[in-house]
Amino acid sequence: MLSKSLRLDPRKRQLFTLIPYLKKYQAKLIIGATMVLLTNIVAVVSPWILRNAIDRLYLDISRDILLYYASLLIAASAVEGLFRFLMRRILIGVSRNIEYDLRNDLFSHLLSLSPSFYQRNPTGDIMSRATNDLSAVRMVLGPGIMYSINTLFTAVLTISILVTLNLQLAILTLLPLLAVSVCVKYFGNQIHQRFERIQEQFATLTTLAQENVSGIRVVKAYNQEEAFIGRFQEANQDYVDRSLSLVRVWGVFNPLLTFLLGLSSVGLLWYGGRQVIQGSMTVGDFVAFMAYLSMLTWPTIALGWVINIFERGSASMGRMNQIFQSRPEIRDESSSTLSTLEGHIQVKNLTFSYNGAPVLKNVSFEIPAGQTLAIVGRTGSGKSTLVNLLCRLYQVPEAGIFIDGSDINNIPLETLRTHIGYVPQETFLFSETVQQNIAFGRPEASLQSIQESAKISNIWPDIQEFPRKFETFVGERGITLSGGQKQRIAISRALLVNPRILILDDALSSVDTDTEEKILQGLAGEFTNRTVILISHRISTVKMADQILVLEKGEIVERGTHDELLKTEGHYATLYERQLLKKELGVE
Ligand SMILES: Nc1ncnc2c1ncn2[C@@H]1O[C@H](COP(=O)(O)OP(=O)(O)OP(=O)(O)O)[C@@H](O)[C@H]1O
Ligand SMILES: [Mg+2]
Known part of the structure; x- marks a missing residue:
């Protein structure tokens, strides 16, 4: 776990970290939001066309008129489809851009931190924050933002139309939807807490896997496979249990929303149906009302989903913020401009x-x-x-x-x-070529100077026997070097920076x-x-x-x-x- 000294801000603030990133793509976001608005405006036209068509059925109906309404409907959905495509393309695109920026920032921040940070925090934990948590945040930026705007516009537009069509019926059918907001508040908290626990356990799981893969030789040499498989299974079970506890909340939340929406339909059938029978409402109005009400179904369900995304995202952003808030312990604090050293x-x-x-x-x-x-x-x-x-x-x-x-x-x-040219006690080589490893501190070094430093450290004769000489890959993708060979490459690396x-x-x-x-x-x-x-x-x-x-x-x-x-x-x-x-x- 990341050290406890890093206090989490109150959870709502976590996502504030994203504001500067969102500002960067302000223009695109505004265009995207406009597309959402246009999609919605076009979407509310269709039920209106349907309403007119149905009411015309009772007056004068002909093939041409039907054809006319049908083509209007097709045109409306085509335009709606186009706007919907642009909306997704632009808003999801922005989320990918911000994800890219965030990932780069996280990586460069990680590299700025001191070795003591890595001593306190397991690699697996850091990895899971950089991958799993980042994707949860990405969901906020993409679908989260897109569906929030969409829900807002759809709600405002359709509710105003419903109220205009039939005020009483609107109040009756919208009441159950009010109850939705109450549920959302309660369940939001639950989802947030449970998701945080899931992510923590995922980090533990990643750490366990990563340490075993890195230490595979030791695990095998001590015949500890079974024991570690057992420990992994335990941690994995815990992860599943925690996930299931979220599923349970989610599993109650979703049907509850559907139930409340169902109540709406009952109200419509009962009260609206009576008005149609009494003749105070046309069939066209009834059908249009039903269509508009059903247009609210998806945003209401999406609302629950969006809440879920935001809760998960803010829990994850909190975990990433802990990294962002870690300051490198070793920093340049003086204003000295000293640029050469004698030694x-x-x-x-x-x-x-x-x-x-x-x-x-x-x-x-x-x-x-x-x-x-x-x-x-x-x-x-x-x-x-x-x-x-x-x-x-x-x-x-x-x-x-x-x-x-x-x-x-x-x-x-x-x-x-x-x-300083430093050859640490524990040599570390990257999964690159021998040459790249030697030239690590001076990537622009000439081949000749690289060879020179290889000769001094006496790794030269060994390299001559490698399959592709200086071009040979070492590490995971290439040959495995002996401890002494690694040390000599490390010495060459240090010498090369002169x-x-x-x-x-x-x-x-x-x-x-x-x-x-x-x-x-x-x-x-x-x-x-x-x-x-x-x-x-x-x-x-x-x-x-x-x-x-x-x-x-x-x-x-x-x-x-x-x-x-x-x-x-x-x-x-x-x-x-x-x-x-x-x-x-x-x-x-
Ligand atoms: N990062 C660290 N955090 C806490 N204690 C440490 C750390 N590194 C080393 N120590 C402790 O400091 C002491 C000195 O360690 P150091 O690595 O400097 O010894 P050394 O003389 O280099 O030993 P060796 O010959 O085995 O390399 C040891 O008791 C070790 O446990
Ligand atoms: Mg030592």
Whole structure:
């Protein structure tokens, strides 16, 4: 679920979000509404023609006259059909346009949000808001708006005609319709609440499915298919139950409307029929009255349907608004126009916690521009956290990190991120070609520079063996790469942006020591003219660094060069000896 801190506005307001979107298509909406009006005007003509035709039956009837009325009726319905077509075409078209705008806005808003948002909110939940809820909102924009306008015009036109035709009869037959509005109010609330619960459950279901599909290997390896199928069935059952609870309300609501409409017809037959018998009403008037009354049937039923659409739409819009109202935690707040960085990093008394106990405690160090810093330390000691902060992926405490003397919070995000090449601990490749993956940060890069960076990270020989070399698709649509291959592609990706600051978070963990050796040789040239931060569990990776930090439970416990640290005979020296021993024993 999206975090509870996001309070829902009162439900009626949810759809206000759509106002700016509707304004954009104001002109089209007005034309569309005009078409609705024209459709209705033409529609009320037909019963009138029928009335005249029937009354003529009692006077002088001939084949020609019948033919005349018949052609009038045909012409009227043809014109009505044309207007109805235009009305749908224009109004439904607008709803598709707004849906397109909304979807784009939602997507770009999602991309602006910080990683912490995605930590709080399951992917499946976000997905269901972006798809299922969006279509519920689209229904408001299309059929919702179209049928509301239509109902309004039809009601106004036909009711005025009914009143003119026969006031008493009109009052009698329209009374039951008044009861409709009472029902609508009661049922509207019910529909809204139940639909909200359905959408919530759908999100849970999507999350469950998405996590199982993504984690299929783990599910299978632990033989948990049955268990998860069971859990899915439970959630699915809950979804069905919730849907059925809506169906029940809807199932009572609809027949109730039909019943009230039926009462109308009873009134017409009883009172109108008597007037015809007494001769105070012509048969033509009676037939026309009946036709007009039946023209109200559909809008009345549609009214219920439209209410349903609006209730669902506002529940869904509320769920989308929660996303729209989430603000990126990390934003550019300073007016600095700094556009280049040298790469001189200072970390001063940095203490940081995600939410609770500090993960980094009083960390201070300095890396002169162009030097290499290595960080070693046990798992969970805060290494990745530290470099995430250097990329400002999380909120950095004031005066904790400085680059070229500026507080990192005052450096424009774009400047910061274009100057950092970051290979995260968990590599992510897109379902695109190898080439597109490497060129991710610089899509315009020349093939030559892409190949160059592939050589440095030593992925080049592997690519030569891929079926379509650089054009090979990876991921779901293509070949599956090994962990080490993915890491090397990620390194090439980072190198290609030619960053001032290069951060490798355990980026060589999945390759063997020989390959590591080759990659390091390749990288050596890259390290000379930029600031590098290397995180590793292997001494072999870090020993050439200008400075090595040993992190332990968020604190720096040792620092110095390889040789200095060996002399200290502390954690680092122990780690070194252990790894040396392993190497000699040939464990690695
Ligand atoms: N996004 C997060 N939200 C909350 N806690 C986190 C988050 N990321 C990491 N932690 C916690 O912070 C601590 C440090 O994690 P971090 O990933 O920085 O360790 P690390 O040194 O990189 O470990 P490893 O060597 O296993 O990669 C851990 O206790 C971890 O549980
Ligand atoms: Mg880590």
